[in-house]
Amino acid sequence: MTETSRGTVHEGGQPGRIGIGLELDATHLKILEVLRENGRISVAALAERVGISRANAYTRFEALRADGAIKRFTAEIDHVRAGLGITALIFVTVRQQMWRQFRAQLATMPEVEYCAITTGQHDAMIQIRVTDVAAVHAMVTDRLANIPAVKATETVFILDEVLRRPYVLPSDRGPGRSARRPAADPVGGSGTSGASGNSGGSGEEVPLGMMRFVGAAEGRAQLQRDA
Amino acid sequence: MTETSRGTVHEGGQPGRIGIGLELDATHLKILEVLRENGRISVAALAERVGISRANAYTRFEALRADGAIKRFTAEIDHVRAGLGITALIFVTVRQQMWRQFRAQLATMPEVEYCAITTGQHDAMIQIRVTDVAAVHAMVTDRLANIPAVKATETVFILDEVLRRPYVLPSDRGPGRSARRPAADPVGGSGTSGASGNSGGSGEEVPLGMMRFVGAAEGRAQLQRDA
C-alpha cells in the first residue's frame, strides 16, 4: 500500500488547518469525560459534576462543540435487539489508485458500521452488522467482490464484543495530564515521541517513515459528503 | 480457539433471558434512527420528528431505555484533538483456558477502546488510542506480552478512519422492514438464514457449527463489572 487517503482523495478541506483549534485544559477533559458517559446530561448537571458554574459550562460546552472536539452525540443501540445479530470484520486489499472508488462504494453500503485504513497485510478493515450469516456471504461475494477497487478480502466473525468504551480520553491514563502534552510514558527511556524504538516485540510490523496517522475527521467528512 | 466467552466466563446473568424483551415496531426503529444521529434531542422534538405525540414518545423512549435496546447515550469525541492521535489494532492469540484472565487484564488498560473475540487466525482484536507511536510499542511489548494469557500479538496501525456510523440499524437497508424478521435478502436464492451457503468467496474462513455469535451485551456487562 502506497497511496493512503491524504492529498489524493481529500480534495476538500483546508490543508493548513490541522492542529490547534482550542487548547483543552483539565476542565475541558473533565467535561468530555462526563459527556462521554452520559451524553444526555443537562448542562446544569454537567456544571455541578465538573465543579464549575452554569454559564461557564455553557461556554465550554459550546466551544467544544464548535471546535469539533465533540463530534456528535449519539445513542448506543443494542444491535442484537435491533435485529442485527451478526457482526463480522472484512479485511480488504485495495487496488492502487482506486481508493476513491472504494470509499464511494462504501458509502452505499448501510451495513458497514466502521471502516479504517490500516498498515499491514491488508489495506482496510470494515466492520459490518447484518441479520444473518448469509448476509455476510452476500456482502463479501456479491457486493465487495464486484467492486473493481477490491483485490481481495478476508472475513472473520465476531463472536463476542468484550469491551467498548465510549471514546478513550487521555485523562483515563491518570489524573492531571493535559492533552497535547503526552508527558513521560510509563515505559523506561524511549520517550522520544514520534518514530522512536519500535519493531521486535511479538511479531508486529511497524513500517515507520511515511506514515501519516489517523486524521479521522477529514476522512469522515469526505465520506459523509458522498453519502 | 475452542472456548469462547459463553458459559465459561459469564457466570453472572440469567441464562434463559436471551431473546425478546420488547417487540420493536417501525416507530421504535424510527426513534432509534433519530436518537442515533442526535442523542441530545429533546423528547418533544423527537416526537415531532417521528410523528407521534409527546406522551407516546416519552413512553417509548423509556421502554427502549429500560429494555436495553438503547444502551447509553454518549458523546463522540475527536481523539486527535483530545490528544490521542495514534490508533492501532492489536490482534491477539489467547492461550486456552485463560480467557478470564485476559478479560480481567483488559479492564485495567484504559487505552483500549474496543475488544472483540473473533474467528480466524487470531482470537481477539483490540483497538487502542494513544498519544504516540512509542506508547503502542510499550503497550504491546510491556503490558500485553506480560500477560500469560497472551500467546502472540500482531499490530497494525490505523492510518485513517474512513467511516464510523453511530450504530447500524436494520432500517438502513430500506424502509418498512421490521426487526427480528430479516426478510428476504437482496441476493438470489440462499435465503435459508442461519448456517446456509458459505465459504468459497474470496478466501474467508467460516468455521460454522459451534459458533455462537456476538452476544455483546453480556460480555460487556461482565467486563464493566470488573472494571
Add this chain to the structure above:
DNA sequence: GTTGAAATTAGTACGAA
C-alpha cells in the same frame, strides 16, 4: 468566571378518544 432572576422548555399526570 460567577451568581441570581426571568423566560422558556422539559417532564409528568390525567382524562378522553
Add this chain to the structure above:
DNA sequence: TTCGTACTAATTTCAAC
C-alpha cells in the same frame, strides 16, 4: 395504546456583579 391538555419542575438564557 395513543393523543391532548394542564400542571409542576427543571433548564437555558440573560442580566449584573
